[in-house]
Every structure is written in C-alpha cells, then in structure tokens.
Amino acid sequence: MAERAAVVDAPRRARVLPAVVAGTVLVAAVAAPLVASPYVLRVLIMTLYGAYLAQCWNLVGGYAGQFSFGHATFFGIGAYTTALLFARGGLTPWLGMLVGAALAAAAGGVIGALSFRYGLRGPYFGLVTLAFAEVCRIVVTNWRALGGAMGVLVPLRPSLATFQFPEPWAYYYVILAMTAGLTAAAVALERSRLGLFMEAVREDVDAAEALGVDTTRTRLVAMGASAAATALAGTFYVQFFSYIDPHLAFGIDVSVAAILPNIIGGAGTALGPLAGSVLLVPLGEWMRAYLGGYRGVHLMLYGALLVVAIMALPHGLVGAVRRWRGRSR
C-alpha cells in the first residue's frame, strides 16, 4: 500500500519540485531590493541584464542554430535610436524603444534575407553578421550628426516618463520583468510549432526543407524577433548609464557578451542563458573586486576559467544536466 503511494507520488514530485524552486527564486528575486546593499543590487542588475542579452541571442543562435557574431548591430540600433530620439527629439524612451526594436527587426530581416538567400551558413553567416556590426560602428563613428566618436550623452531628467530613475531598484524591477518575460517567451517557444521548426532548422536545414518547413521564413522570424529583443537591451543600457558611444554600442564586446552565457549555460534552453549569466557576472565582479589590484590578473583568470568551462561542458551547464538525466539536449 505504501509502495503504491510512493510510485504515484514520484511523478507528482517531479512536477512539483521545479515549480517550488521556480516560485522560491521568483519570490527571492522580487524581494531582493529590500535586503540587498546598493552594490549587490548593481551586481544583480548586471546579472539580469547579461541574462536578458544572452536570452535574446539564444532565440536565433541557440534555438534556430544561426550563430550570429554581430548582435551588437541590433543592440546599437536600439541604444542609439532611444538615445537620439530622447536627447534630440524629446521622445520618451518608452516609445523610443519600440521604434528601436522595429528598426532592429528590419535590420535583422535585411541581414537575414541577404545571408539566407545567398546560402550563407555556419561560420560564413557569423562573419557576415560581424562585418555588419563593424560597418555600423564605423559609420556611426564618422557621422557627426549621430554624435560621432564622442557618442551621445543622455540628459538627466529622472522620472517615470523619461525611463530614468534616481534609485537603482526601479531599474532592477524593469530588467527583472524583461528577463522573466523573455524567458517565459522562450519556454512558450519550446512548446510551439515555430520553436520546433527552429530546432529542426538548427539540426538539419535540408532535411527540414524536405519535410515542408519554410526554412528561410523560420530563420527570418527568429532573426527579427531576436533583433527586436536585443534592441530593448540597448535601450536599457542607455537608460541605465545615460551614455552611449559607437564602441559601447556596436563593439565586439557586446556581441561576445550576448553569446558567452549561452556557451557556458547551454544554448537552446530557456534556462541556459540565465545559468550562464549567474555564473559569469558575479564571478567576474568578485574577481575584479578581490584580484583587480594585480594588474589584470582577474581577467587572465577569468579567461582561463572560460576555456576550462568550454572544454568541460561543451553543451553548457544545462545541457550537461540534461544529458546526465538521460533526456535529449
């Protein structure tokens, strides 16, 4: 009798446990600003921001398998659109970010259309996206009207309407909402028809095409959605730091930052970018704080840890956990 209860309970426990964990994490996340010091809060904000940016890339790079090395293009478009529309035109960033997202989606569509139509795959696709990001950086650097190399300084007028807050906790809740929302979207994607088509395209484009999947459209949708979401990350950055310049917006650091947590945490999973960011951002911050005095030792150590992590966990942390539990990917 007790045996039977145990057998029935096991699957129920398997469903309840993740829900309990998720609930606890969510409650803790919402309550964090009440107990955290300003410094810790800042680290949390940067962690969530890193997770959000990585999740954006995950849509097209993890699920659809299109390895973009130029996500900075979309980030920069979002950042500059918001900054310029506000600084020069007085448009509230809440609307400016929608404009930025639309422009970025269009850019993603153009880059995608060119690449997929000309059959660019794998490293070639990555290089084209990288080239576009660099082109943006150079063009903006040399365009005085857009601020040139000096960038754009966003005037400080804190209020809800201007998406500027004197206290960090407001930024925290914004980025928390963004990250939670995008992650929920990723979970929904995994269960949807579009998500399955994206994964099929990732695994084998020709086989997917032979089975009736419009692979070009699928990849374009992934690119557009990813680009739009990335633009919002650019907006958040500008609102948080009140400054943007071509290197910060379109530089390779941004593109790398979008990819790295996915490699470490596990691309193509909803939690991968989150896990990756949670591992990387506080670690990087901690190392800088405690080892930063020794002339960049913290960076060397960080780099070394990255190499070890990639060698040990080729499918990322979440991928490794899944394989250990016997499930696919």
Add this chain to the structure above:
Amino acid sequence: MGAALVGVDVARINTFTFGLGAACAGMAGALITPYLYTAPHVGHVFLLYGFVVVVLGGLGSFTGALAGGLLIGVGEALGAALLPGSLKELVVYGIFILALLFRPTGLFGVRQRG
C-alpha cells in the same frame, strides 16, 4: 574522420598547424611594429582583417591569401586616401560582405563541404 581512418594523427597535425599559424601571426606582428603603436588591443582590427583576407582569397588556398591580402591592403590604402576619418575600414568590410554574398568560396578557394 577520413584522415584519421587512413592513419593520420589528426590531433597532432591540428596542434602543429595552429602553432604554425600562431608563429606566422607573431612574426607579422613583429614586422608591423615600426608602423603601428604597441598596445594590448592593436591586434583586434587585424583579427577581422585576417578573416576578410582569407575569405576573399578562398579558404584553403595560399595564392588566394596572397591575392586577398594585396587586394585588401590596396583597398584600404585607397579608402584612406579618398575617404575621411576611419571610413577606410568600410571599404574593407564592404568588399568582405560582397565577397561573402557573391563568391563565398573566394577567388581561388577550394570548395568546402557543408
């Protein structure tokens, strides 16, 4: 895998080739020092240019790399002469994007599988 099956020590060849490439890059860096200042991040732009040259010339072809290098070098110099500021880099990236779109195998490239 085909190479491994016929007795080629793939890991050793890979390591050796990578090392050789690194040595060449190091030599190039040393040679260009009189023309460029020395700082940790100067290599960044050459990273990208390296990709551009190789793709333009064609992966797997030494002649291609030479031809690509010359083309990019001349292209950049012309760009610097004709265009203001750092726009000369646009010439390089422009050539790159066009090459990738219209001739991804490069000028002298060996067809790659997949």
Add this chain to the structure above:
Amino acid sequence: MSLLAVDGVTRRFGGLVAVDRVSLQVHAGEVVGLIGPNGAGKTTLFHLISGFLRPDAGRVVFAGRDLAGLRPFEICRLGLVRTFQIVRPFAELPVERNVLVGALARGATMREAQRTAQECLAFVGLAGRAQAPARDLTISDQRRLELARALATRPRLLLLDEVMAGLTPREVEGMSELVRQLPARGVTVVWIEHVMRAVMRVCTRVIVLHHGEKIADGPPAQVARDPRVVDAYLGEVALLA
C-alpha cells in the same frame, strides 16, 4: 493521368552530364524501383524532382502541376516528399519531435499532428522509443525514423533513397514489408535501392539508369533479363534473381 511525369530532364555539373534527357511516368498506387550502378544519376534525379536542384532542361509535373521554380518545402506541401541517402535525423531532438516536424509542416494543428506522429511511429515500429534522442538510435531504427518522418507529411508520392543500406537481412525483410504496405495507405513510391532482392519482390515496375540515361523500364522480371541491364551491372545476373 500520371501522378508524376518527368519529361526530358537533364542536369550537368561542369562537363559531366549527371542526368541525360530522362523521361518517366509514375501512376498512383505503384511501387516503382529505380536502380542502376553507382553514379548512374539516381539520387541526382531525386534532387531534381524534389526541388533541391534545378534541371538544365526538361520538366517535372506532379499531379498536373509543373514544379519548376518551386522550393523543396513547397513541393513537400503539394504532397511529394523525399528521404535522404545518408540518414539525416534531427539528432538532438527526441524521436517523436522528429516525426512531429513532418506532421506539422502541412498546416495541421498541434493536436492533429501529435496523433499523426504517433500513428506513423506505430506503423514503423518505433512507438516504444518515442522519447529517445534521435542520435541514440541504431542505423536500422534511424532509417525507420526517416520513413516515419516522411510519412507524417501525408504524402501522395514518396521518394525513398536507399532505405536499406546497412541493414541486416532480417531488417531488410522488415523494411520491405513496410514499403509493401504503403500503396494501401495511399502512398505511391519511387524507390532507389541496391538491395535487389527487396526491389524485385516488392516493386511493381523497375526503371534502370546508367550514366544518367534511362536504359530500361518495365516489370521486374523483364528488366532482370534485359541484356543492357545485365551488361550495366557487369553480368551480376545472380543479384537480380
């Protein structure tokens, strides 16, 4: 009217003529074998019919519709699906989701598609391995998966490319039986195969390609005795028995 009409289709690669003015017809309900020595142009012909390659000359008409300029996924949605010579499973996805891709692509709802997927998996005998990642399957099971996936698109015409390669005699029997049942399910089959035993027993008609040209087209027994066919296979009459 024929289900598939290939008319004077030609394809060159540089100086090599891979497919040379091939014409053939397939009628609903047939199981047509497509045989020929390696390099005869059989798979190239499949690429041309299914939209992965454009013919240099000639037409392909399926169910009265000229397929010129259509992309493979559009051709699939018209009811013509092909498998690949080397299995191409969606390796990281579970078996069931592999088949689901095929079931969904023609516009079914998720619920309908899941039913179709389960049914196709049951047909090929993979129902028990529905959650296993495709990369963990044996070659025999991967070929069954390839078949299930194609069937999930509810095709009218199925182009099977060497579905028996690498199978043991027992597995060949199993697969032959599956192919034999296809016309009863409303699926007409054109089948590239090297395992002659299976072709001769299951096919209603056999077409032979050699150096890109069609050299024979008729019932299996007749084709097996055709001197040109025997010559192309260098006298391996025993194989064709």
